[in-house]
Amino acid sequence: MNWPLIINIVLFIAMLFLLAQTRKTQWSLAKKVLAGLILGVVFGLGLHLVYGGDSPILNESISWFNIVGNGYVKLLQMVVMPLVFVSILGAVTRLHEASALGKISFYSIGTLLLTTLIAALVGVFMTNLFGLTAQGLIQGAAETARLNAIQSDYVGKLTDLTVPQMVLSFIPSNPFAELTGANPTSIISVVIFAIFLGISAIHLIRDDQAKGQRILTAIQTLQSWVMKLVRLVMTLTPYGVFALITKVVASSNVADILNLGSFLVASYLGLGIMFVVHALILIFVGVSPIKFFKKVAPVLTFAFTSRSSAASIPLNIEAQTRRLGVPESIATFSASFGATIGQNGCAGLYPAMLAVMVAPTVGINTLDPIWIATLVGIVTLSSIGVAGVGGGATFAALIVLPAMGLPVTLVALLVSIEPLIDMGRTALNVNGSMTAGMVTSQILKQTDKSVFDRDDVTLDHS
Secondary structure, X not given: OOXXXXXXXXXXXXXXXXXXXXXXXXXXXXXXXXXXXXXXXXXHHHHHHHHOOOOHHHHXXXXXXXXXXXXXXXXXXXXXXXXXXXXXXXXXXXXXXXXXXXXXXXXXXXXXXXXXXXXXXXXXXXHHHHOOOOOOOOOOHHHHHHHHHHXXXXXXXXXXXXXXXXXXXXXXXXXXXXXOOOOOOHHHHXXXXXXXXXXXXXXXXHHOHHHHHHHHHHHHHHHHHHHHHHHHHHOOHHHHHHHHHHHHHHHOOHHHHHHOHHXXXXXXXXXHHHHHHHHHHHHHOOOOHHHHHHHHHHHHHHHHHHOOOOOOHHHHHHHHHHOOOOOHHHHHHHHHHHOOEOOHXXXXXXXXXXXXXXXXXXXXXXXXHHHHHHHHHHHHHHOEXXXXXXXXXXHHHHHHHHHOOOOOHHHHHOOOOHHHHHHHHXXXXXXXXXXXXXXXXXXXXXXXXXXXXXXXXXXXOO
8 A cells, every 4th residue: 555645645635624724714715825825835845855856656646636736727728718708798798889899999909919019028138138048958758748748739730820821710610619629729719709799799789679688688697607607616726726836846846947047037027027017007097006006916816826817807807897997898808808819928928038049049140120020020919819728828839939930849848937937927917908908998088086096895706
């Protein structure tokens, strides 16, 4: 009988029961998730100190821990497609007027794409500043396995497409197949289908008030139903985060992390710069960034620990409407589209940094203004349709690197620090969507100042 394995599993279950005791407290979901994160770090560090990073017993223990960790990730993936579909459908139908749709989409999506463009420039700057390059990185067993998985899941479906073919792949010929996530570009196909369905609902409301109202009621009911599903999955976040962080800390090779430490530091400095950029944009439209960040902090905490922009949509909308004073139509639109378009961290900063790291290995001068302009343009355009769950950054990189004529190997070589970076990237993604909503609301003069100035509202996510 493998007693060490049994002891590890028993300890893991005991930790889950300890974490479950937070349900009896008045803690918000963000605090419960943070507790899971801290507990995972402590437990993972203990396992690492006892067994080392590559122990057979530890690997077998982690395979059992993965039932909780990977199970949570699968549940997040389960809700992404229906959540994005109903959120965007609901966002479009709430507008009722094509002119309102045009203005809100122009300012919201424009802000998302503009900040993604800036994020790409920041990525280029930080990578050159730190002198980061892919040369000298060693491909071990874990990296080789990751590369093989990437090549089988994505590369053949993406890199063989020309740009016109890729654009055509966004248009859904069978939207029901796209809802199953059949293709790497399924998420943007679902977005397009939801937009057209929403616009047709607006026309139906205008032409036949009775039928249109029934459709509108049905969409609102469906959206509420799916939001309840998402909130149900969100209650499991502390346990999922605990299991995932335990795995990362226990199995991490400290030497690998130190070897890639410069990239980790450069990434977080770049993320920090982008938060400052968001603050400057808020100041430009007349919003106090200090008050803004104070009000959205619980949402950013949840995004940081859950690593899912899509799962953050309900809290995102709630924070914008109840704490920032953004109208529901704008909040729903920016939160929904922000989970699929213009993700500053995953689709802006990260692929740009990877491209600059890889370019010198094939003899490209990364300071060439034309090359930088081309890279920034491709990064900005490719940010349309990146899924708001773990793996979205990989998808973005696999579009950008081949489009720039660069190899995709580096995507796999960063596997050891990927979870550590993904936390910050996700928080930036979500903050970008809330910034877009706030900017749109301010420009259209629809912000409820009394709500924004009030400090006594808490988010309903305990």
